[in-house]
Amino acid sequence: MAANIIDPITTGLAAGWQHIDANQLTENQHFEADVVIVGTGAGGGTAAEILAQAGLSVIMVEGGPLKSSSDFNMEERTAYPDLYQQAAAMKTSDKGIGIFQGRSVGGSTTVNWTTSIRTPDNALAFWEKEKSVTGLSTESLQPWFEKMEARLNISEWQFQPNLNNAALKEGCEKLGWEYTVIKRNVKGCWNTGYCGMGCPVNAKQSMLVTTIPSALEQGATLISNAKVIDLKHKGDKVEGLSAKAQSGSSSAATLTFSAKHYILSAGAIHTPTILMRAKTPDPHKLLGKTFLHPTLLSGSLFDKQIDGHSGAPQSIYSDEFVWRDGAAGEMGYKLEVPPIHPILIASKTIGYGRSHAELMTHFNNLQVMIALVRDGYSDQSPGGQVRLTDKGFALDYPLEQPFWDTARRAFATMAELQFAAGAKKVLPINDGIGMQLNWAQAKETIATMDIGLLKTIVASAHVMGGCAMGDDKTLSMINSEGQSHYFENLSVMDGSMFPTSLGANPQLSIYGIVARNATLLAERLTAKT
């Protein structure tokens, strides 16, 4: 680590922040607070700051480790096991979709690509009409988005997009398609392109360097490496939580928690998993209904260097195809680009041996487009289902024909866009397909190519749903303020609250809605005391 980069976490710990690494505990321990928050990602971090500011005692319990800029060495081989769920190797049960989700303090905000988009109007309107969500309109949420945008320095990226993003912009301009300059949660960004491995210069305004330090400054306690394994409940009350240190040793400590109020912010897989394991009421079988924005990839080669590893990973997106047929209509897809780093690209392309080696030789000339499919809005895209297993959980997410039809359209869109932007060759990331030399050839190939499970690379970095909000108990697990329908002292504040996918990158939606709901909760709790 360069000497001139101050690590705010090591500095804060030295100054006396209350942090306990559960792996260092030599005996079981009990903790009490006004509020215990499980998880420290976009939801948990936001809630922690607001509740601590309201004068409530707060404990944040995180299953992953506390890692900070001193640990972020800009290498995938370090970042994936340290900062991602299952070392970034998580997949749906049929191995059809690879899932990237954060697991260290700060959750996915520590490793996301900083794209900050308000909840789309279409999503909010759909939730109100079809999912019984109330009080969450574009207008009512505006002050909460403004608050969090100010808090996290979210603003439009002022620099030139890198050439990977510029290709998306240029393609859209040529074809007359909509595109938008992305707003990013950064302050003093060095434009290096390593957001996905943890920001080494603390420019990304993740929970790790903003709300969590703020909560700690106000006396909150952070417990890392403690995975919540049980939630005790009786009647309409949660009575306590148990967590296990993650050292893996037989002497790993058990931690127990009592609080006036409990908040689950463990993410859209682990929040429902905790509730399922605790056998909490779920009379309408709604827990664990999950949405992923299943994402297709299209590579292309330019006759100039793209250097997709360098510069802000995402600075342009296109919503040209997301809502074309209305929210409940044909599945749509959002167009973005990913950062291009060796493991990510080598593993998410196809083939092996000489053909793969040849592709990797052109690494710096490679431009990659992604299409994120909006799921959960109709019977065509019911999403997935988290279920418990002996060792943990599995996520079943069958990819059915409507998805593959959409994928085929998305591949064609991406190829057309890439050729319009000046690509010399396009490679749909679908097994058995070679380089396409022009749009006409690509169009014909994509129309007839063998597409499907395991043949087509599908990825996800947006896990949503699993504990949906709404006022109708037959459709939801929590109300529109995040309060459990079944326990008066339990709230859910993370991506699991969404009744469908968003059609947009989720972090700002979580920040804004949780800021609102945590503020309302703080008012209720402080009024009681």
Place this chain on the structure above:
Amino acid sequence: MKRRTFLTGAFTGTAALALGVSLYTPEVNDNPDDTHRLLFSVLIPIFMDGALPEVANYRDAFLNRTIIAINQTISVLPEDQKQELTQLLTMLESRFGLLILTSSITPLVLRSPEQLNEMLEHWRHHFLEMMQTAYIGLRELIISSYYACPEHWGRLHYAKPTFLDA
């Protein structure tokens, strides 16, 4: 039992999108764990053909590095994925397992590169998803581990920024 478990779908080929976690740390081991060493010394040249250097000494060094990285990749995988992968590797090292997976008991080390390519292509395009996942699991494990090593980035002309070293 292994065959039964495998065929009933417990094995799903790992997703091993990974990393050779701590190759830069003092944990670097120049005498890598010999677990599945022979198997990988046969498979890596097939998966990484065209990427591995031709010069014998360099080639051996790259091969060794990749085997270390693979073992470290496996070590950080969740337990169930580790078990699935170990099951596959063990089958590829046993005559009975080879018979099930490849219809031949000839050890992989005695097969020609053409035969090994043919085996992988057979799995890759197999009608059983189970066989496809075997291919994908090995592919992602080996290719990800290979490109986890900065020593192997020369052909990519990729390097991380150096300001952290300042």
